[in-house]
Amino acid sequence: MQIKINRKIIAITDALLEKNLLEFIREDCDLTGAKNGCGIGACGACTILVNNNPTKACRKFVKDVIDAEILTIEGLENSDGTPHPLQQAFMDAGAIQCGFCTPGMVLTAHAFLLKNPQPTREQIRKAITGNLCRCTGYQQIVDAIEMASKYYSIPTGE
Ligand code: FES
Ligand code: FES
Known part of the structure; x- marks a missing residue:
């Protein structure tokens, strides 16, 4: 099982499937741009793109995005490192x-x-x-x- 995050393939183990997606992105992937504002899907601070669709990561689990392409804010900059x-x-x-x-x-x-x-x-x-x-x-x-x-x-x- 895998997820692509910011064009990088991340292998997913069974133990991670039930983990909250926002926690996985912030803690396991060390991508801390997405924030936990409310934790209940109301503020949008945790928004990431899943297959180019804005998605509130606080309301998802890792198992919901297997095989998906995720973009976080860290992956938006230009390839030369300059801001998008x-x-x-x-x-x-x-x-x-x-x-x-x-x-x-x-x-x-x-x-x-x-x-x-x-x-x-x-x-x-x-x-x-x-x-x-x-x-x-x-x-x-x-x-x-x-x-x-x-x-x-x-x-x-x-
Ligand atoms: S943290 Fe507020 S919508 Fe996810
Ligand atoms: S919440 Fe402070 S800049 Fe938007």
Whole structure:
């Protein structure tokens, strides 16, 4: 059994199957970008992409994602280690304050822009409703996603 995380194959033993997916990613894979905000599927801080679909890892088990392709925030950067254009846009737009919501917010936005490269601000707002931010008031987050959208209509080299 295996899972692909950030393009790397991870072997899964029977003992791991019942483990909470967020704990597995943070503790066993040492990928701590996904955060535990509420643990009950309400805040989106733990969002990862499973086969490009935003998924709240706190509500899943390892057994739910066998053979899936997972992307965490650590896997989004460009192959040369520079920030992905969406990450750069979050920085440029001032869309990060405490940063707790940011990994989940960015991954939700990434999945959304892959499917909707030319969204309206209203569509962006709707797309991020499952991700709560206590700091920014959302305005700058919507700005960042809008700014980055131009990179999604052309190949990004991924
Ligand atoms: S920690 Fe998973 S939704 Fe809040
Ligand atoms: S930047 Fe603090 S929760 Fe969003």
